[in-house]
Amino acid sequence: MFPTSDKFRSVLFVNTVQSAFCVLSASVYLVLTKRRPGVSWREVFGLPQPVGRRDKLGLNSTKAANGNGTANGVHSMNGVDKARTGQSASRLLRLYAFIAFVASSAAPFGFLALSHISFPTLLLGKSCKLVPVMLMNILLYRRQFPLHKYVLVALVTAGIYAFMAFKPVKVGKSGGGGPESSSLLGLVLLAVNLLLDGVTNATQDHVFSTYTLDGPQMMFFMNLFATLFTFAALVTPYSLLPSFLLPVSAATGAHSNELSSSLAFIASHPSVRLDILLFGLTGAVGQIFIFVTLSLYGSLTLVTITVTRKMVTMLLSVFVFDHKLTKGQWSGVGLVFGAVAMEAVVARQEKKTKKVKAKET
Template sequence: MRKSTKLFFCASGIFISYFFYGIAQEKITRGKFSIDGTTDKFTFSTSLVALQCLANLLIARVGVQLAGKTSSETPSHWYFMLSLTYIGAMTASNKALIFINYPEQVLGKACKPIPVMILGALIGGKRYSLTKYLSVLLIVFGIVVFMLYKTQRSEHTFKANFGIGELLLLISLASDGITGAIQDKMRARANVGGYEMMYHTNFYSTILLLIMVSFGDGLEFISFCSRHPSLYWYVLGFCITSAIGQSFIFECISAFGPLTCALITTTRKFFTILFSVIIFSNKLVTQQWIGVLLVFAGLFADAFFGKKKTPILK
C-alpha cells in the first residue's frame, strides 16, 4: 500500500471510529442516570478505562495473529513505561469530564501535538521545522483564547470547579507527550508493528488497571451499571469504537510517527466539537469559536506548509 493511501486509510478510520467513540463517552460521563426520582452521576473513570484497555487488548491480539510477525528487539520495560503514561493520559482526560464539558475537554486535548513535539525533542532527540513550531504556537494561542472564555455556566459552579478540569487535562497532555517520546524511541531502535505495539501496551495497562479497579471502584461500577442497565450499551459501544480506533492509531504511529498521528487525531476533534454542540446542546460563545478557528488554522497551516522545505530549529 502506498504511503499516501495508507495515511488516508488510517485517518479515515480514526475519524469515523472516534466520532462514535466521542458520542458514547459523553453519554457515559456527562449523562444523567435517574432511578426512583434520584439522579446518579457516573464517576468511575478507572473502571471504564480498564474495560477500554481490555477491549483494545483483544482486538490487538487478533491483529498480531493476522500480521504473523513480532519484534524481539523491543525491551519489555519500554512497554511497561508506555502503559503507565497511557493510563495516566486516559484516566486524567476521562476524569476531567466531571469538571468541564465535552467540547472543552476535546479542545484541551487538541494541545496534544505540543507536548509530543516538546518531549519528542527533549527525550527522543527529534528536530522540527520552523513552520511546525509556528503552527503549534498558533494552536496554543487558540487554546488560550478558548479557555479564557468558559462555556456558559453559573458563577457558583465556575468558582467551585475552576482549575480542576484544566489540571487533569495538563496531566493527560504531559502523559501524551511522554508516550509520544517513548514511541519515537521504539520506532527508531526497533522495527515495531502497529498491532504489536498496541497489544503489549494494552497488556500491561490492563493488568495494572484491573489491580487498581479491584482495590478501587470496581464493585461500585458494577452496582452502578446494575441500577442503570442502559449504560451497558454505551459502555459496549465505547469499548468497541475505542478498540477499532486505536488499531488505526497504532498503525499510524508505526508508519508515520506519533506527531503525525497527533495531528490527525486533533483535526478530527473539530468535527467532534461541532457534533457535540448540535447533539448535546453545548453552547459556545463567540470568543470560543474564534479560539476553535485559531487552533485549526494552525493545524491546516502545518498541513499545507509543512511539506515545504523550511529551516530546522536546532
C-alpha cells in the same frame, strides 16, 4: 423497567474493559495480516526486532522525528545474535510497560483536575497538548524537528486556544469570554496530566523510531499491560487508597473495592452492559486506526489530527444548529486550518524533492 437516576461512575472499570477489547482486536488484526507459514509468533507480535543502539537502556536516540514516517525506520536483524535478540525483546517489553503505566496514570489526574477547575479550563489545557508532546520528544529523546513543525505546533495551539477562550458566554452565566477562574491545585493536576500525555506520546515515537514495529503490535502490548495495571487498581481495597483517590462508590462503605462496586451496579442495572460493551468495542476498532497513524506519521501528526477533529466537530455544530462564532473564534479557525494547509504544502514539496533526488541518483 422504570427509568433511574443512578449513574455508572467507574471510569476505571470501563477503561479496563476497553483495553481488554483492544488486546483482542489487535491480536485478531495481527493474526489475520501477519500470520503466514514460516513466520513465528514472536515476529507476528513484533517482539524480536532489535537494532543497534547508543546506550544500554535505548533512551538516547537522536533520530529526526519529522512526523512523515522517516523517523520510524526499518532495521534488519543481520549479524545480531540470539542473546542480543532476547535482550532487545526484554527492553521493548519494559518500554511497553512504561508507556502503559504512564498512559494509565494520566487519565486520573485529568478527572481529579475537574474537581478543582472548570470544564472550559480543562478543554483549553487539552487544546495545548501539542506543546508537551513536542517538549517531551526534545527533552527525553533529543529529537529534532524541522522548522515548519514548530510553526505548526504554535499555530494550531494558538488557534484551538483562541477558539475555546473566545467562546461566547450564555446569558445568565458569570464571567467573560476567557477561561473561568480555577484553583492552583486544579491547574497543577492538569499540568501533570498534560505532562504524562507528552511522555506517553514521546516514548511511543521513540519505540517506533528504534524498533521495526507496526502500530497494532504496540497497541497489543500497551493495552495488555494497561489491562493488568487497571485491573490491579480495580481490586485494590479502598482501605489502601489515599482519600483523594477514592471514588464516589467508596463513600457508601458497601463494597471493598471498585471492581465489586462496579459489578454490583451492573447486576442491578443490566441495561448498562450493552453500553459498556459498545464503548469497549468501538474504542478497540478506533485504536487500530490511531496506532497505524502513530506508527506511520508520528505523534505530532496524530495529535494535530485529534485536536483539529475537535474543532471540525464544533464547526459542524455551528452550521447544523445555527450557532454563532465570535471574531476571536473565527481567527482561531483561520490559524488552525492555515497551519494544516501549510503542513500539507510543505509535505507535498518534500515528496517532490525526494522524487527529484531519486531520479538524479
